[in-house]
Amino acid sequence: MSSLEKRLAAEKRFKFYGMFAMTLSLFFVLILMYKIFSTGSGAFVRTTINADVYFDPNFIEVSSNSSKKEIMKASYVDLADQVINQNHPGLDEENFIKVREMYTRKFDYQLRDYIANNPNVIGKTVNLDISASSDLDQIVKGNYPRNVPEAQRKINDYQLSILDSLDSKGKMSKTFNFWFFTNGDSRDPETAGILGALMGSFYALLICFSFAFPIGLLASVYLEEFVKPGKITDIIEVNINNLAAVPSIVYGLLGLGMLIGVFGMPYQVPLVGGLVLGFMTLPTIIIASRASLRGVPPSIREGALAVGATKMQTVFHHVIPLSLPGTLTGTIIGMAQALGETAPLLLIGMVAFVMEIPGGAFDPATGLPSQIYLWSESAERGFLEKTSAGIMLLLSFLIIMNTVAVLVRRKLEVKW
Amino acid sequence: MLYLSLVLVFILSYSFYFYGKKRALSLKFKKNENLSSLPDYYGYYVVLLVFFPAIIIWFFLLIFKSNFQEMFVMSPVLFPDVATWSSGKFGLVMNKISNLSMIVNLSEIDLTVGDKSILKMASESEIIAAKNLANFDKIYGWSNLTLFIILPVLLGFLATKSISGKLNAQPIVEKIISYVIKGSSYIAIFITFGIFFSLVFEAINFFRYVNFIDFFFNTAWNPNRAFVINASEGFDQEALKEAFGFVPLLTGTLLIASVAMLVAVPLGLLTAIYLAEYASSKVRDIAKPIIEILAGIPTVVYGFFAALSLAPFIKDVGEGVGLPVSAESALAAGLAMGVMIIPFVSSLSDDVIKAVPQSLREGSYAIGATKSETIKKVILPAALAGIMGSFLLAISRAIGETMIVVMAASLRANLTFNPLEPATTITTQIVTSLIGDVEFDNPKTLVAFALGLTLFVMTLILNIAAITIVKKYREKYE
Numbered sequence: 001m002s003s004l005e006k007r008l009a010a011e012k013r014f015k016f017y018g019m020f021a022m023t024l025s026l027f028f029v030l031i032l033m034y035k036i037f038s039t040g041s042g043a044f045v046r047t048t049i050n051a052d053v054y055f056d057p058n059f060i061e062v063s064s065n066s067s068k069k070e071i072m073k074a075s076y077v078d079l080a081d082q083v084i085n086q087n088h089p090g091l092d093e094e095n096f097i098k099v100r101e102m103y104t105r106k107f108d109y110q111l112r113d114y115i116a117n118n119p120n121v122i123g124k125t126v127n128l129d130i131s132a133s134s135d136l137d138q139i140v141k142g143n144y145p146r147n148v149p150e151a152q153r154k155i156n157d158y159q160l161s162i163l164d165s166l167d168s169k170g171k172m173s174k175t176f177n178f179w180f181f182t183n184g185d186s187r188d189p190e191t192a193g194i195l196g197a198l199m200g201s202f203y204a205l206l207i208c209f210s211f212a213f214p215i216g217l218l219a220s221v222y223l224e225e226f227v228k229p230g231k232i233t234d235i236i237e238v239n240i241n242n243l244a245a246v247p248s249i250v251y252g253l254l255g256l257g258m259l260i261g262v263f264g265m266p267y268q269v270p271l272v273g274g275l276v277l278g279f280m281t282l283p284t285i286i287i288a289s290r291a292s293l294r295g296v297p298p299s300i301r302e303g304a305l306a307v308g309a310t311k312m313q314t315v316f317h318h319v320i321p322l323s324l325p326g327t328l329t330g331t332i333i334g335m336a337q338a339l340g341e342t343a344p345l346l347l348i349g350m351v352a353f354v355m356e357i358p359g360g361a362f363d364p365a366t367g368l369p370s371q372i373y374l375w376s377e378s379a380e381r382g383f384l385e386k387t388s389a390g391i392m393l394l395l396s397f398l399i400i401m402n403t404v405a406v407l408v409r410r411k412l413e414v415k416w
Numbered sequence: 417m418l419y420l421s422l423v424l425v426f427i428l429s430y431s432f433y434f435y436g437k438k439r440a441l442s443l444k445f446k447k448n449e450n451l452s453s454l455p456d457y458y459g460y461y462v463v464l465l466v467f468f469p470a471i472i473i474w475f476f477l478l479i480f481k482s483n484f485q486e487m488f489v490m491s492p493v494l495f496p497d498v499a500t501w502s503s504g505k506f507g508l509v510m511n512k513i514s515n516l517s518m519i520v521n522l523s524e525i526d527l528t529v530g531d532k533s534i535l536k537m538a539s540e541s542e543i544i545a546a547k548n549l550a551n552f553d554k555i556y557g558w559s560n561l562t563l564f565i566i567l568p569v570l571l572g573f574l575a576t577k578s579i580s581g582k583l584n585a586q587p588i589v590e591k592i593i594s595y596v597i598k599g600s601s602y603i604a605i606f607i608t609f610g611i612f613f614s615l616v617f618e619a620i621n622f623f624r625y626v627n628f629i630d631f632f633f634n635t636a637w638n639p640n641r642a643f644v645i646n647a648s649e650g651f652d653q654e655a656l657k658e659a660f661g662f663v664p665l666l667t668g669t670l671l672i673a674s675v676a677m678l679v680a681v682p683l684g685l686l687t688a689i690y691l692a693e694y695a696s697s698k699v700r701d702i703a704k705p706i707i708e709i710l711a712g713i714p715t716v717v718y719g720f721f722a723a724l725s726l727a728p729f730i731k732d733v734g735e736g737v738g739l740p741v742s743a744e745s746a747l748a749a750g751l752a753m754g755v756m757i758i759p760f761v762s763s764l765s766d767d768v769i770k771a772v773p774q775s776l777r778e779g780s781y782a783i784g785a786t787k788s789e790t791i792k793k794v795i796l797p798a799a800l801a802g803i804m805g806s807f808l809l810a811i812s813r814a815i816g817e818t819m820i821v822v823m824a825a826s827l828r829a830n831l832t833f834n835p836l837e838p839a840t841t842i843t844t845q846i847v848t849s850l851i852g853d854v855e856f857d858n859p860k861t862l863v864a865f866a867l868g869l870t871l872f873v874m875t876l877i878l879n880i881a882a883i884t885i886v887k888k889y890r891e892k893y894e
Contacts, residue, residue, distance in 0.1 A: 014788035015694055018689050021683045021686030022690050022691065022703055025683055025710070026706055029709055029710055036717070036721075039724075215603055219601035219604060222598055239608050241879075242879055242883075245875065247812075247816025247843070247872075248818065250868055250871065250875075253611075253864065256614075258610050264482055283604065310586070312589075316593075340714025340715075340717075341714070342715065342716040342818070343818035343822075346847050369819075373716050373823070376716075377823075398712060398714070
């Protein structure tokens with residue numbers, strides 16, 4: 001081979017390496033998305049068992065005249081057992097327990113909520129779709145293999161035979177799992193929902209925004225418009241750049257050591273989470289806002305000054321409004337980062353098991369990413385699905401926020 | 417209620433704008449006084465004088481709510497000797513009262529047998545304290561609301577009263593705003609100080625227990641060995657010596673970070689070169705944002721992916737070829753982290769490659785070099801400093817990354833350089849030592865701050881080095 005051919009071959013090879021590297025990187029994005037979506041989509045569907053439920057007054061502690069409070073307080077465990085006995089007649093004690101395990105553990109709560117909404121149902125028979133237990137759900141969805149020895153299965157042979165007979169009668173069905181969007185966390189995968197974590201993240205982001213946006217905007221205005229470059233601005237500048245690169249877990253330590261340790265703020269609450277995320281987002285907003293302020297041409301300022309405006313009037317009447325789209329874009333992107341940030345939430349305690357949906361920034365809560373982490377640590381297959389579904393929800397929020405950021409930039413940004 | 421009062425503060429201070437302005441206008445047109453500023457500024461003047469005091473007090477009441485709650489519940493009126501209690505006893509009583517507060521307001525029928533016996537055992541002052549605690553939110557909320565009606569109105573009327581034609585509102589308003597702006601920019605510095613001091617103080621507390629040299633040079637990490645022998649002797653000094661050895665954490669961190677860099681550097685750099693030099697603008701416009709998605713994906717997602725798919729896959733492959741691979745191998749965590757870092761390397765390198773002046777490329781083409789030769793011999797050397805800067809930033813990212821390693825790496829320290837074995841990292845240990853435990857009185861939790869400080873210093877050095885290199889490089893071509 002001549003030397004020119006060699007060089008041209010090397011050229012081709014090099015270009016191929018580059019293309020290969022790029023394709024591989026793109027491939028990683030695809031495989032990640034595929035994996036998440038294929039494991040997570042099941043969480044939006046729930047297996048139910050259709051049954052005739054006779055609300056037998058003998059097994060219900062309350063009557064249709066009882067107040068709502070009494071209805072909510074009463075126990076429906078006996079009624080739930082009775083319903084199962086009716087639908088599977090002739091069970092001995094051992095088999096009864098096996099069949100009971102096929103239904104959700106929270107069956108009695110489902111009955112309670114139904115009675116609370118329709119108090120007149122007592123003494124009548126209603127056809128209901130009862131949620132199946134998570135293990136059964138996983139068998140039906142095909143996530144647990146059926147053809148392995150009984151000892152390796154969560155669902156034993158007897159339960160499988162019941163399942164098949166129910167299936168042949170057409171009693172098994174699937175419904176949209178709205179519980180995933182309306183419930184807080186739960187020990188049982190079939191009733192665990194994301195709403196609590198969602199609200200936790202919402203309050204945290206609200207605090208984060210109300211801290212970081214005004215301060216970030218004003219700080220960048222000061223640095224860009226009011227001080228002459230000097231030692232102090234240099235220090236602040238280096239400082240901001242470094243803050244942007246500090247690992248997020250260190251902010252978690254700041255929240256734990258200072259906000260909780262020194263200021264005595266409560267543990268596990270979105271207030272502290274929001275402030276810590278705000279500290280983290282501040283540099284991002286300042287950097288974006290400064291870039292945007294720098295983009296406003298000097299002629300605007302000079303024009304305002306020439307007609308007699310003060311420096312303050314120039315900045316607040318002309319420069320800030322023109323730079324706002326860029327600042328907002330940076331803020332939304334910063335908030336999107338904050339939404340996905342997990343490590344600081346772990347340290348300030350927003351990873352506990354919280355069933356209630358938080359009603360404010362002072363209630364114990366988890367965040368969306370920390371809920372994902374909590375579920376991922378759980379061994380049950382049902383939670384694996386929930387984890388992926390939680391990730392899908394988180395990613396869709398991030399996509400929405402980033403799209404909004406791009407739209408804000410496109411629609412509002414003034415080109416000079 | 418607290419949020420409602422915040423809304424009140426906003427609405428009231430905004431409405432005083434009109435009141436202040438009206439007053440200024442009436443001075444001008446009814447009393448024929450000459451105004452020193454535009455009427456608007458009298459409005460702003462009143463708004464600022466109402467808003468800032470009110471908002472500062474609001475934040476104060478929000479942040480110190482739990483302190484007020486404690487003061488309200490554990491008042492010396494109910495517990496005369498409360499000032500002399502140790503923090504342990506205080507916590508116990510507080511805990512008891514908060515349990516009591518859940519049942520103290522229930523009616524007779526709602527109480528269980530257990531509740532009744534708890535109520536019977538509680539002293540009278542504890543019951544009163546529990547009732548106070550149960551009602552605290554309501555009391556605090558309502559008093560807050562009342563305060564934030566009275567305070568802004570009072571301030572607003574006082575400020576409006578002080579308006580006269582001689583009062584030059586504009587400079588005052590501008591002065592206040594300039595202070596606020598200045599203050600905001602100093603907050604960034606305060607945050608740095610906050611980070612530094614909260615790390616240093618707790619780290620010093622840690623080094624009271626464990627010798628500085630033992631910490632940095634010991635090769636064993638078993639924090640569970642740091643147990644208390646008895647109250648008088650405190651910790652077992654010999655065990656403490658061997659409990660906290662930083663070396664295996666450092667090697668684990670570096671091992672995982674190196675695996676990550678082995679993935680990210682070639683892929684990121686080659687991608688950057690391809691996108692900057694070869695790709696058509698169409699390919700570039702599509703591929704660049706997609707690759708940057710990788711940087712936007714939360715790290716908890718990578719961690720989940722690494723633990724769920726990557727680690728079992730690597731284990732299977734390894735066992736297929738007869739290699740013993742741990743289920744928590746450093747390799748899995750490192751690979752996932754590498755994928756996460758690709759966009760950092762590629763977009764930063766892309767920028768520096770594009771910043772290389774076109775004349776250098778043309779000079780190289782003119783003497784007959786091919787494109788790849790130009791890239792290898794001219795562009796990369798010219799962009800080397802910037803590319804190095806991007807590598808340093810990527811390393812700092814990898815060292816500080818938490819979720820991937822918490823989920824996919826091992827919790828057990830292991831002094832190894834074999835990526836197939838499990839390894840733990842600094843960040844993993846920070847998280848494990850602090851989850852579910854916030855008592856800052858033993859080395860097991862305090863070590864997190866010593867680790868955090870070490871991590872902070874490590875990343876700080878890397879960042880400053882990277883920023884300095886990139887800055888120097890930029891000056892060269894500008």
